[in-house]
Amino acid sequence: MNEEAGIPALSFHNGKATLLSAGKPFLIFGGECHNSSSSDLDYMRDEVWPRIRRLNLNTLFVPVTWEQLEPEPDRFDFALVEGLIRQAEDERMKLVLLWFGLWKNGISTYVPAWVKADTRTYFRMQDRHGRVLPAISPLCGAGVGRDAAAFARLMAHLRDYDSRRTVLLVQVENEMGLLGDCRDFSEAGETAYAAAIPQEMAAFSGVAGSWHEAFGVEAPELFMTYAYAQATERIASSGKREYPLPLYVNAWLEQFPWTPGSYPVGGPIARHMALWQEFAPSISLLAPDIYLPDFEAVCREYTKRGNPLLIPEARPSMDSASNVFSAFGRFGALGFSPFAIEKLNEESPPPDDAVLGQLNIMAEAFRHYRAGEYLAESYALLGGMAGLLEEYRLTPHLQGFTNSNMPGTLLHFADCDFRIDYLPHGKHSPKGGGLVLELEPDLFVFCGLNFRAQALPGFDDPGTVEILSITEGVYQNDVFVPGRRLNGDEFQLRFGEHPSLCQVRLLRHPRG
Numbered sequence: 001m002n003e004e005a006g007i008p009a010l011s012f013h014n015g016k017a018t019l020l021s022a023g024k025p026f027l028i029f030g031g032e033c034h035n036s037s038s039s040d041l042d043y044m045r046d047e048v049w050p051r052i053r054r055l056n057l058n059t060l061f062v063p064v065t066w067e068q069l070e071p072e073p074d075r076f077d078f079a080l081v082e083g084l085i086r087q088a089e090d091e092r093m094k095l096v097l098l099w100f101g102l103w104k105n106g107i108s109t110y111v112p113a114w115v116k117a118d119t120r121t122y123f124r125m126q127d128r129h130g131r132v133l134p135a136i137s138p139l140c141g142a143g144v145g146r147d148a149a150a151f152a153r154l155m156a157h158l159r160d161y162d163s164r165r166t167v168l169l170v171q172v173e174n175e176m177g178l179l180g181d182c183r184d185f186s187e188a189g190e191t192a193y194a195a196a197i198p199q200e201m202a203a204f205s206g207v208a209g210s211w212h213e214a215f216g217v218e219a220p221e222l223f224m225t226y227a228y229a230q231a232t233e234r235i236a237s238s239g240k241r242e243y244p245l246p247l248y249v250n251a252w253l254e255q256f257p258w259t260p261g262s263y264p265v266g267g268p269i270a271r272h273m274a275l276w277q278e279f280a281p282s283i284s285l286l287a288p289d290i291y292l293p294d295f296e297a298v299c300r301e302y303t304k305r306g307n308p309l310l311i312p313e314a315r316p317s318m319d320s321a322s323n324v325f326s327a328f329g330r331f332g333a334l335g336f337s338p339f340a341i342e343k344l345n346e347e348s349p350p351p352d353d354a355v356l357g358q359l360n361i362m363a364e365a366f367r368h369y370r371a372g373e374y375l376a377e378s379y380a381l382l383g384g385m386a387g388l389l390e391e392y393r394l395t396p397h398l399q400g401f402t403n404s405n406m407p408g409t410l411l412h413f414a415d416c417d418f419r420i421d422y423l424p425h426g427k428h429s430p431k432g433g434g435l436v437l438e439l440e441p442d443l444f445v446f447c448g449l450n451f452r453a454q455a456l457p458g459f460d461d462p463g464t465v466e467i468l469s470i471t472e473g474v475y476q477n478d479v480f481v482p483g484r485r486l487n488g489d490e491f492q493l494r495f496g497e498h499p500s501l502c503q504v505r506l507l508r509h510p511r512g
């Protein structure tokens with residue numbers, strides 16, 4: 001129904017998800033702005049839009065906060081949301097809205113003051129020592145109910161106001177989960193934890209008894225995961241009833257030192273995808289925020305169990321200019337979006353070490369230097385061939401890669417292989433990354449930076465293969481616009497510091 005009405009939708013065919021905007025496949029070449037930017041339309045006009053204009057984005061990820069949407073109980077103010085939509089329309093961009101409701105990075109900083117102040121009704125979680133934590137409990141039915149009601153109003157307003165369907169997706173909450181202990185030890189938490197696990201959880205997991213009896217050492221984490229998934233389902237389904245846009249949740253990933261509570265326990269980490277999919281069915285996908293160095297390892301985890309890949313937060317560093325090729329080329333991502341997008345072209349120092357420390361993000365992830373310049377070049381090349389990427393994504397004809405501290409990689413196609421060697425890159429140039437698209441037998445598109453490629457016969461092919469021609473160029477609306485022919489001194493598959501693209505014809509010789 002959505003597809004017909006032109007409402008953005010996720011369609012699934014043969015296990016492959018496609019994001020549709022106005023009924024057509026759409027890949028998100030995005031960026032997420034800083035948390036506070038979208039709280040002020042003037043700031044957006046003066047400090048955000050002008051800075052991102054040259055980055056070749058088609059979509060901006062922007063927060064919408066509960067405290068600004070419902071400053072007093074049942075009084076709603078949609079001025080900011082409307083303004084953001086109008087600004088995006090003027091910029092000819094799409095939006096993904098991030099609903100900062102009950103939880104933002106595990107804590108409840110964006111709830112309205114009247115919710116924050118009423119700690120009896122909207123009770124908070126406690127740690128094992130009885131210390132009150134700055135986060136409302138997912139077991140707090142009153143809090144979840146108010147968030148769900150506000151979210152429903154937001155979605156109803158989008159349905160009526162956003163006539164051009166500028167908003168593609170909505171993220172429900174932000175990096176949910178409890179920080180500071182392994183579970184909620186508040187009174188409500190203690191009671192629920194001691195009780196028998198709910199029927200549906202027993203049916204899902206095939207065990208019974210109290211949480212501890214059923215799950216032993218894993219009990220606290222599963223208890224919290226179930227609680228957050230259930231609360232999210234209540235919020236998401238209320239919104240979806242009003243306006244059925246695709247909804248997703250994002251994850252603060254499990255990472256060193258790997259104890260539940262040092263990463264937000266209960267959030268949609270990869271180990272608990274099955275549980276999230278079961279108990280939050282109104283959520284269309286679980287999205288990783290990838291600040292960790294091994295980009296592809298995370299993508300691998302988040303493409304399991306039929307989960308479509310969307311990366312709402314990627315490193316705001318030069319790495320993104322390389323990782324984006326792997327996201328679209330290898331993992332068939334629906335979208336990619338570095339965080340702090342309005343700062344990418346600045347030599348500004350990364351946020352305070354203390355802030356990054358608290359968020360468990362390594363400083364290198366925030367090295368903005370020249371990150372915008374390179375990302376813009378990668379996005380320009382990929383954006384020109386978006387239709388081809390869409391057509392071939394998740395097929396053996398399209399393969400992507402990014403340097404994850406390996407010397408290179410090997411790509412297998414039906415009739416030949418390519419050996420990829422990453423080139424050494426200095427501190428001021430991105431690591432190697434790229435993609436290869438097989439358009440027809442012996443005709444390939446190469447695109448990327450800081451790597452060298454060599455064509456090889458397939459493993460068991462006794463013949464040989466040579467390069468017939470290399471033509472550099474770009475794609476515009478999926479049509480190849482040729483540039484120089486590189487069959488002299490430049491006759492090599494070598495991609496330098498700046499992202500570039502070429503078409504390559506091969507000649508294969510059978511043995512003998």
Ligand code: DGJ
Pocket residue numbers: 035105174175289313339359
């Ligand atoms: C992840 C969060 O989701 C973002 O809102 C932001 O806090 C970044 N971390 C770090 O600045």
